[in-house]
Amino acid sequence: MSEGQSKRRVGIVGYGHLGQYLVRRLQDNGLQHGLELAFVWNRDANKLKGTVPVELQLGKLTDFLERRVDIIIEVAHPCIAQAHGESFLKAADFMVGSPTALADLETELKLREAARQSGHTLYIPSGALWGGQDIQRMDDGGMLQALTVTMVKHPNSFRLGGHLGELAQGAQQKRTVLYDGPVRRLCPLAPNNVNTMAAACMAAPSLGFDGVKGCLIADPDLPDYHVVETEATGPGGFSVRTRRKNPAACGAVTGAATFTAFWSSLLVCQGHGGRVYLC
Template sequence: MEEQPQTRRVGILGYGKLGQFLVSQLLSLGPSLGLSLAFVWARRWEALEALPPHLRLRDLSELPSTWGPHCPRVPAGVPIVPVSPLTRVPVSQLGSPTALADAGTERRLRAAAARGGHTLYVPRGALWGCEDIARMDSAGTLQALKVTMTKAPGSFRAQGWLSPRVAAAVAAGTRTVLYQGPLRPLCPLVPNNVNTMAAAAVAAPRLGFDGVTACLVADPSVPDCHIVTVEVTAVPEGGRALTVTSTRRNPAEPGHVTGSATRHSFWSSVQACTGHGGCVKLC
């Protein structure tokens, strides 16, 4: 007799474009993959009106009673996709890894994962070659990592001092380098736009958010795609160093912060959340 796949209950916190896509995938494809949608929460309750009432989580305070005693505890305001198998080995997926740019948040999440034996997964999103980056970092052979993200000016959701610079780029209508430097200070300025860069910092913890170089470019000549260029430099050996450069062109609707292929990457990441113990793991 063929063994039936174990069912995993998935809860979605956040119902933007990506959340809607994941909900659609869970409802249509989830059952055949052993996944079921447990609940959905959104900042705007009315956004959930099209969903069946039993799937709507009205308030985050209801999460422990909805999810059970093994619900992962995470800091307020951190977007999480809880994924819990029936074997009561809870795991969570951090929908926006830019949250880890805050050192205090990263410490609390890592401590919570280690303390409870849970896994906190970080989706790779649009990051290409993350396994190779992680292997080099682990071996101590990764010297430098630079991630350049190029999008149309209207795709950026900038805050703080970066906001007027984006507005100026929109007005100028020319290619503009908005930022180049360490990743950490960039994350709170455009948290919706640089999750791929944050995933790179997780893949290379020896470099981390302070060692990964970020370059953000506004370019009106690419209105319907996001371009991610990853430049890897190894520690020199014998006066020469391995270098690898990859460029990913991700189709995207004008003005959207997430490319279409990235949605499918997140869906693959959800399926990979099967529990790896008390750690933070890229998926």
């Protein structure tokens, strides 16, 4: 960063594995990219002690305005975007690390409108979604007719309750389809596991959460990586299929490559105006 160039101040909401990674990157080499850590908030504030300087700890999330941030990154839980996203966007750009929150139609419309009125950007990180901007271009051109996202993980890599959780637990011996249908219905059932699908829905607003199909599969033969497959189809028999293998520790919800993908997304979050932007 050149001398005199202003820094973009970043607030991190959530201090799990991904939040910790982003905080370290910002502390280690954020300044060379024009980024400065402004605050870190976590529901359990004790988790910040000894690792985050006291002056960077935000006690109450509603006090974020005092830190005068340029962009807020949520890597905590979908409820954060639903409860605070509108307030965030009135004051700063906002990256939704849990885009399953937007499967709630009221939340999606509210945040789209907040971005439009404020001139701030609602950023959707690509995460483990490969080819998201290509999907977006197809959609913008009216060429996207169907989109399916399939996610395959070891049963222990899911954080599921209810019927889906029971299915996952019963999949220790054989590959099992946990869900196959519209992404909107799946997001509230698996809010921590299908953010990639939610990002695809935001990349394809003509289909949206009701039109994009999601398939969730538990496979005991995938102990050290996750698989994300996408299939986009268009007119005249056009189709594109991708398959992404993401290394992941056994039982990890988030694959290793997704961490660096988030950092790369953050680096492009500037100057996109009052709209939704896949980054």
